Amino acid sequence: MSALPTRAGEFRPNSAGRLMRLSLERTRIEIKTFFRAPDQVFFTFLLPVLFVVIFSTIFSEEIDGPPGAREVEFSQYFVPGMIASGIVSATFASLAMTIAVEQHDGLLRRLSGTPLPRSAYFAGKVGLALFTAFVIVVLILAIGVAFYGVSLPTDPKKWAVLVAVFLLGVSACSLLGIAYTRLIRSSSSAAAIVQPPYLVLQFISGVFLQYSQVPPFLQTIAAVFPLKWMVQGLRYVFLPDWVAVDDYGGEWQLDRVLLVLLAWLAASFVAARLFFRWSRGYSG
DSSP, rough: OOOOSSSTTBOGGGHHHOOOOOHHHHHHHHHHHHTOOOOIIIIIIIIIHHHHHHHHHHOOOOOOOSSSSSOOOOHHHHHHHHHHHHHIIIIHHHHHHHHHHHHHHHHHHEEEEEEEEOHHHHHHHHHHHHHHHHHHHHHHHHHHHHHHHOOOOOSHHHHHHHHHHHHHHHHHHHHHHHHHHGOOOOOGGGGHHHHHHHHHHHHHHHSOOOOOGHHHHHHHHHHHHHHHHHHHHHHHHOOTTTHHHHHHSSSOOOHHHHHHHHHHHHHHHHHHHOOOOOOTTTTT
C-alpha cells in the first residue's frame, strides 16, 4: 500500500504510483492554467508561426546547390531552424521566466508547506513544456507543408532523429531553464535576463540565416550550446544532404548532435540540482 507524503518532497519507497498520478494531475493543471492566459497562448503558439511567414515572405529566394540537385527555397531552410527555436522558447525561456515569477511571488514557498512533492511540481512544468513544444512543432510543420513546400521525411531514420532531437532538446532545455532561475533576481527582471541570450543564440546558431554566413568565431561560440545542434539535426531531417556541404563542413555529424544534446541533458540536470532554490533564502 502506497504511503502518503509526510512533507513536501518526502515520499516513502512505495509511492511511485501516487507520484505519477500527482505529476499527471499537476501537468493537467499547468496546461489548464496556461490556456487561461490568452496573451501567453498567443505569443507561445502564434509568434513562431508569424516568424515563419514573415521571414519566408521577405527572403523568398532559393539557396544555390550543386548542378542537378533538388532546389531549396529559403523558407524550407528556415522552417527547421524555427522549429528548434520554438522548442527552446517553450522550454528554457518559458520555464525560466514562469518559475522565477512563482519563486519571487512566494508561490513555491507556499507549495513547500503542502503535501505536493517537489518532483511533481517540476514534472508538471516539464509536462507543460513538452505539450507546448509539440504543438509549436506541429503548427510550424503544418504551415511549412501547406504553403512553403516543406516535405515530411519518408526515411524512418530521419523520423527517429526528429524524435530524438525533440525529446533531448525539450529535456535538456527544460532543466537548463530551471537552473537558470538562479540568475533572476526579481520577477520584473525575468524577461530581461532570459530573452537577450536566447535571441543572440538564435542568430549565431543559424536560425534566421544560413549557418555558413555566420562568422567562424561566432560559430565556435554557437557550437558550445544546444540550439545550434538542434537546428543541425532538424535540417538533416527536412533538407537534402548537399546543404550539409555548404553549412556544416560536408556532413550532418548526427553522432555529435546526439552526444552534445546528451551532454547538455546531463549537465543541465546537475546544474538544476545544484543551483535551483525553492525560494529566495530557502535552499531546495
